Amino acid sequence: MAKRYGGKFSPDGSTEQHEAQKPGPFLNAKRSKAGGRTNMLFIAPLPLIWKAFTSEPIVMAQYLVALGVLLLAAWMTREGILAQEAYEARKVARRPALPRKMFGSLLTGLGLATAGIAGFGAIEAAIFGVLGTVIHSFAFGFDPLKDKGAEGIDTYQTDRVARAVDEAENHLTAMSDAIKRAGSRPMERRVEDFQKTARDLFRTIEDDPRDLTSARKYLSVYLKGARDATAKFADVYSRNQSEEARTGYAELLDDLEQNFAARTQKLLQNDHSDLTIEIDVLRERLQREGIRNDA
Numbered sequence: 001m002a003k004r005y006g007g008k009f010s011p012d013g014s015t016e017q018h019e020a021q022k023p024g025p026f027l028n029a030k031r032s033k034a035g036g037r038t039n040m041l042f043i044a045p046l047p048l049i050w051k052a053f054t055s056e057p058i059v060m061a062q063y064l065v066a067l068g069v070l071l072l073a074a075w076m077t078r079e080g081i082l083a084q085e086a087y088e089a090r091k092v093a094r095r096p097a098l099p100r101k102m103f104g105s106l107l108t109g110l111g112l113a114t115a116g117i118a119g120f121g122a123i124e125a126a127i128f129g130v131l132g133t134v135i136h137s138f139a140f141g142f143d144p145l146k147d148k149g150a151e152g153i154d155t156y157q158t159d160r161v162a163r164a165v166d167e168a169e170n171h172l173t174a175m176s177d178a179i180k181r182a183g184s185r186p187m188e189r190r191v192e193d194f195q196k197t198a199r200d201l202f203r204t205i206e207d208d209p210r211d212l213t214s215a216r217k218y219l220s221v222y223l224k225g226a227r228d229a230t231a232k233f234a235d236v237y238s239r240n241q242s243e244e245a246r247t248g249y250a251e252l253l254d255d256l257e258q259n260f261a262a263r264t265q266k267l268l269q270n271d272h273s274d275l276t277i278e279i280d281v282l283r284e285r286l287q288r289e290g291i292r293n294d295a
Helices: 013-020 037-043 047-052 057-089 100-119 122-140 155-182 185-207 209-240 243-288
Strands: none
Touching: 037 057, 037 122, 047 057, 047 100, 057 100, 057 122, 100 122, 155 185, 155 209, 185 209, 185 243, 209 243
16 A cells, blocks of 8 residues: 655654554454454345345335344344454453343344245244354354453452443544544554553553552543543644644654553552562561471
């Protein structure tokens, strides 16, 4: 893909210089499963439209109901896959409140059964329903049915962290939506870089919920400010392509990214110090009990 030429003194120079110092955009990237097969679920039922409008009214209604149910099943399946990917991306996560993929399987069977009744009969409809449910379950699997990484951890603390991270993710999503209005692809990539740094902090807090207290302002105040600044920048830049606004916003992202990265490293160092203290205390206790390692 063609890329606009730029250098140190070009309008996008500071952004490109920052990109040269960052890891590649595909580092640790994973391909989303919410595509390909999932999109086919939206396409496969469309021939029912032709069947519906070439049939008598009652049969037409049955085909249209089947079409609606199958499209709803496709949407539920896609949302279930996205929810599972978010679940797998976190080290500590609650199971999805609604098993969307399982509902997608049931709705797929129901939609095929309805189409079977319209075109064939009750026996064929039952066969279509059972096969559709089973095949969909094998193709897309089941939703996560248990919490992950919460063993031995205070449930109240993990709930607090989950709520704080969800709120922070909403701020990041709002930033992504706002920066698109600016129409500047380099700045969109710059926001993506900052979001990756912010999510590193999220994962660190999820590893040790005790860190939430010292990092709460990063997940709320700072991200809310970044969200508002992004919205204002997008409004200004989309109107007059102000280089002053672009430079100021890029510097703001640089400062935020450095602060988030520094906080993440500070939390990791504190965790390491806590571990060292616990090891020393345990060794002293073992020595008092007369147990020691001569080696």
